[in-house]
Amino acid sequence: MGDLKLIKNVNVFDGRREQINYDASIVIEDDLVKEIVNGEVSEEKFVEVIDGKGKVAIPGLTDAHVHLSHNIVGGEGHPRIDEMAVRSVRVARDTLLRGFTTVRDAGGIVYGLKKNIDNGFLDGPRIFPSNAYISQTSGHGDMRKSRAEQRLGTGQYTSAWLNDQQSIIADGVPEVLRAVREMMFLGASQIKIMAGGGCSSQYDPIQTVQFTFEEMKAAVDAASDYGTYVMAHLYTPASIQRAVKAGVKSLEHTNMMDDETGKIVADSGAWVMPGPQFSRDFQEPDVSGFTKEQLRDFNRARAKGQLVKSHEHEATEAINKYNIPILFGTDSFGDPVRVEKTELDDFRIFKERFGNWKTLRAATGNINELIKLTTYQNPYPEGKIGVLEKGSFADILLVDGNPVEDVEILTDKNNIRLIAKGGVIYKNTL
Incomplete structure (x- = not known):
């Protein structure tokens, strides 16, 4: 088992469906999404835990x-x-x-x-x-x-x-x-x-x-x-x-x-x-x-x-x-x-x-x-790209507002509060 990270307290848009998965947590193992779960998650096994503060998580x-x-x-x-x-x-x-x-x-x-x-x-x-x-x-x-x-x-x-x-x-x-x-x-x-x-x-x-x-x-x-x-x-x-x-x-x-x-x-x-x-x-x-x-x-x-x-x-x-x-x-x-x-x-x-x-x-x-x-x-066959689900690369954005309702939110990069690529955090203003 590789290093585990957790992004908790997020609402997930998976890149496929308009429906949002509310009150979810994203479990990351190395550079991939291991699972997306609802409900309480024990934090003991994770090397890093990020509180998403109710933001919407979308694929990179x-x-x-x-x-x-x-x-x-x-x-x-x-x-x-x-x-x-x-x-x-x-x-x-x-x-x-x-x-x-x-x-x-x-x-x-x-x-x-x-x-x-x-x-x-x-x-x-x-x-x-x-x-x-x-x-x-x-x-x-x-x-x-x-x-x-x-x-x-x-x-x-x-x-x-x-x-x-x-x-x-x-x-x-x-x-x-x-x-x-x-x-x-x-x-x-x-x-x-x-x-x-x-x-x-x-x-x-x-x-x-x-x-x-x-x-x-x-x-x-x-x-x-x-x-x-x-x-x-x-x-x-x-x-x-x-x-x-x-x-x-x-x-x-x-x-x-x-x-x-x-x-x-x-x-x-x-x-x-x-x-x-x-x-x-x-x-x-x-x-x-x-x-x-x-x-x-x-x-x-x-x-x-x-x-x-x-x-x-x-x-x-x-x-x-x-x-x-x-x-x-x-x-x-x-x-x-x-x-x-x-x-x-x-x-x-x-x-x-x-x-x-x-x-x-x-x-x-x-x-x-x-x-x-x-x-x-495909130069990146190890993971899925463009979706946020089990087996996808942990390429994740946390954004203010809901781009499913209004994609124009993404025109302001300040609304993008967290940027992760392969589980590595490149921006975090939460």
């Missing part, structure tokens, strides 16, 4: 779409890879202290970060890594900043981003297969592809459909051969329909999805991460010092964002009409100060679009179902 939150290593600040040039790695340590710790005990990294360099969090050297959430996301040439992952950044005969690029391999360029079925297998070699739990245009890349209009069906199917087949699935960045109906036909199981963003496409997605059984990155009005930067080229690029990206935002209501209606299962994801990246202000606030936007219960499930119990798609590539 999951952000299903982050980029921990994409932490460029303001208008700076591309940092060295070691700068981004060092910054990711702060980003990871901040993420954990906002109550996210698990994240799915949707592309970037997180191998060293994940390894050192898992071995206890650093503080941060559990990471389901995609490693580099895979893009076609002139796709959303082709992050060259000008047409002067070339692909050399050696296969290298005169682009720091591409040479750092935050993303991988692959054209044609053989290159896609190689890229997927390379990411699996590096320990990916799932594969991320760019299946349509994006706002932060300069040479791919939003309307583009990226990767042919054969290329997408190759990525899906290669991932499936390694026991896991593909997640895809996309916005438009054409991109979504091609991805679903190819077997993609996690559709990221989907902000321009129409009713017809919503029915196709629902019938396919795919998941949707409908991140609300265009639902808020960000403060416009000072463009007075921009060159004509910089101003052109800025205006082009802003126009893309406005186009995506203009269709979001239709996508929300389709998701709700066809009861498509959703994941809570924020697409958090960039300046850690901005991420601090927005990541939890996304609960407010999700609630406006999908309602209270669907939002809370998206950030807790739904991830337990998604993880099943990783089969033997």
Whole structure:
């Protein structure tokens, strides 16, 4: 028997049902929940006892779409890879202290970060890594900043981003297969592809459909051969329909999805991460010092964002009409100060679009179902994630108020009074 800890006097939301288990105690053995009991519990055998003071206990939150290593600040040039790695340590710790005990990294360099969090050297959430996301040439992952950044005969690029391999360029079925297998070699739990245009890349209009069906199917087949699935960045109906036909199981963003496409997605059984990155009005930067080229690029990206935002209501209606299962994801990246202000606030936007219960499930119990798609590539098979029950990891939040009744409580991190990950307490203001 391992060390036993007790969190007593709590009301438990298990991540699966709206019903609260009142006046309960959570028994933790090492890093797992051993049992949840009601009634009096003798405290003699426990090495630590925490009085929950009647707070609501919920599973640690999951952000299903982050980029921990994409932490460029303001208008700076591309940092060295070691700068981004060092910054990711702060980003990871901040993420954990906002109550996210698990994240799915949707592309970037997180191998060293994940390894050192898992071995206890650093503080941060559990990471389901995609490693580099895979893009076609002139796709959303082709992050060259000008047409002067070339692909050399050696296969290298005169682009720091591409040479750092935050993303991988692959054209044609053989290159896609190689890229997927390379990411699996590096320990990916799932594969991320760019299946349509994006706002932060300069040479791919939003309307583009990226990767042919054969290329997408190759990525899906290669991932499936390694026991896991593909997640895809996309916005438009054409991109979504091609991805679903190819077997993609996690559709990221989907902000321009129409009713017809919503029915196709629902019938396919795919998941949707409908991140609300265009639902808020960000403060416009000072463009007075921009060159004509910089101003052109800025205006082009802003126009893309406005186009995506203009269709979001239709996508929300389709998701709700066809009861498509959703994941809570924020697409958090960039300046850690901005991420601090927005990541939890996304609960407010999700609630406006999908309602209270669907939002809370998206950030807790739904991830337990998604993880099943990783089969033997699950990096954390020892415990359940996203639920609070026997056999789950002791990833536990104690919160003021009842998020089952109002998930917007979670937008204020001060309402999260205790954060435990694997039974280790990282915050306690009870």
